[in-house]
Amino acid sequence: MTGGRRSIRSKLNVIVAVTTIVALGVAAAALLLVDLRRGLDYARQDSVTQADVIALASAPALAFADRAVALESLSVLRARENVVAAALYDEAGRLFASYLREDADRVVVPQRSRAVGVVVDGEHATAWRPVLSSRERVGTIWLQVRHDRTRQALEYLGVVLLVMAGSLGAALLLSNRLQRAVTGPILDISGVARRILRGEGGSVRATRRSDDEVGELVDAFNAMLDELDRRSAAPAPACGTGTWRAARCSSPRASRRCSATPTRNSPTSRRRSWACCTAKTAMP
Amino acid sequence: VSESAVKAAFLSKFGGFVEWPAGTLARPEDPMVIGVAGNDAVASDLEQIVNSQRAGARPLALRRVRDEASAAGVHVLFIGAGREARVRELAAAVRGPVLVVTEQDDGLRLGGMLNFVVDDGRVRFTASVPAAEARGLRLSARLLSVAQSVEGRAR
Numbered sequence: 001m002t003g004g005r006r007s008i009r010s011k012l013n014v015i016v017a018v019t020t021i022v023a024l025g026v027a028a029a030a031l032l033l034v035d036l037r038r039g040l041d042y043a044r045q046d047s048v049t050q051a052d053v054i055a056l057a058s059a060p061a062l063a064f065a066d067r068a069v070a071l072e073s074l075s076v077l078r079a080r081e082n083v084v085a086a087a088l089y090d091e092a093g094r095l096f097a098s099y100l101r102e103d104a105d106r107v108v109v110p111q112r113s114r115a116v117g118v119v120v121d122g123e124h125a126t127a128w129r130p131v132l133s134s135r136e137r138v139g140t141i142w143l144q145v146r147h148d149r150t151r152q153a154l155e156y157l158g159v160v161l162l163v164m165a166g167s168l169g170a171a172l173l174l175s176n177r178l179q180r181a182v183t184g185p186i187l188d189i190s191g192v193a194r195r196i197l198r199g200e201g202g203s204v205r206a207t208r209r210s211d212d213e214v215g216e217l218v219d220a221f222n223a224m225l226d227e228l229d230r231r232s233a234a235p236a237p238a239c240g241t242g243t244w245r246a247a248r249c250s251s252p253r254a255s256r257r258c259s260a261t262p263t264r265n266s267p268t269s270r271r272r273s274w275a276c277c278t279a280k281t282a283m284p
Numbered sequence: 285v286s287e288s289a290v291k292a293a294f295l296s297k298f299g300g301f302v303e304w305p306a307g308t309l310a311r312p313e314d315p316m317v318i319g320v321a322g323n324d325a326v327a328s329d330l331e332q333i334v335n336s337q338r339a340g341a342r343p344l345a346l347r348r349v350r351d352e353a354s355a356a357g358v359h360v361l362f363i364g365a366g367r368e369a370r371v372r373e374l375a376a377a378v379r380g381p382v383l384v385v386t387e388q389d390d391g392l393r394l395g396g397m398l399n400f401v402v403d404d405g406r407v408r409f410t411a412s413v414p415a416a417e418a419r420g421l422r423l424s425a426r427l428l429s430v431a432q433s434v435e436g437r438a439r
Contacts, residue, residue: 134300136341
């Protein structure tokens with residue numbers, strides 16, 4: 001019996017674990033993707049906005065070829081920690097002024113301007129934007145923003161794994177406690193069955209405690225017992241409470257006689273008598 | 285790049301950094317007329333710029349100014365270095381909102397609003413806010429930020 005109980009428990013645990021992992025995994029993957037996408041979109045937007053703001057401020061400097069003022073307008077970027085590097089190019093595409101964050105390494109400022117556009121990679125968003133002065137193009141700005149989305153995604157993944165482990169533990173703990181509600185009534189039924197086998201009287205019944213499949217099982221079981229009782233109340237079945245019958249039943253010959261009782265020689269009655277004899281024989 | 289080419293490039297851009305009074309250059313397709321007097325090198329360099337204009341921006345037009353009469357209707361008037369009396373006369377002759385640009389010492393005193401100076405081999409300019417305001421023009425702060433010096437900014 002304990003083997004059966006362990007099996008149901010482990011089955012329920014597997015169901016709980018799989019459900020938890022699948023639900024959390026799908027939710028986390030969806031959130032991660034949405035978050036990553038939004039983050040990269042933001043980085044793209046951010047690089048364009050920053051470039052346009054600086055372009056606006058440095059348009060006169062480019063138009064009137066004032067390098068000092070250009071450097072000054074670029075140095076405003078010092079306040080923006082995520083801007084790694086920026087550069088201004090004159091109308092002919094030559095590098096005019098550049099800004100590099102002190103801690104920026106491995107960043108190479110292009111010597112010539114390129115076509116307008118934005119590129120987002122794993123670490124940076126890089127924007128090329130026109131510098132306009134009253135709708136006339138006076139130069140180009142290049143600006144690189146560090147976005148950290150890859151690192152954030154990895155951190156997020158770590159958190160998700162921790163949450164998954166925690167939820168799984170909590171779910172298994174809870175499930176182990178709650179599944180007694182399922183296995184308890186089933187164990188009751190098998191307890192009643194064993195008591196009847198031990199011969200503790202036909203009035204023993206399992207108690208229905210829930211209105212579910214197990215409750216139905218209890219009802220069916222009890223109905224079966226009622227039916228058995230009703231039939232055994234009919235004359236002739238050999239087994240009862242008397243010890244001599246037990247003695248008769250326990251010998252191989254008696255068993256045969258038991259099952260051969262002529263009163264009601266239908267297949268059902270034979271089975272019932274046999275069950276009765278087996279029960280007697282099983283007694284310690 | 286020659287000094288005259290830089291001056292011509294600057295002249296083509298000054299207009300974009302000036303707030304013109306209502307009614308002047310109201311529509312974006314109205315051409316901005318730049319008059320050049322007394323400096324043929326700048327005039328021919330400016331002509332190149334005018335001829336190679338890109339679509340989209342406000343169109344530019346060049347007028348070589350010989351006398352006071354031919355200066356009528358210009359938006360930007362560049363008066364090349366010359367006798368002070370002549371510069372002063374020409375600057376006073378144009379009426380209405382005209383951005384007068386000079387290129388000599390005391391240019392601002394002679395009626396210029398912007399005055400080219402050569403600083404360490406580099407062409408720069410000084411600006412006079414009151415002179416521009418007397419003609420109903422506002423020099424943008426962005427223009428003033430690249431001026432070498434600005435007269436009458438306090439206010």
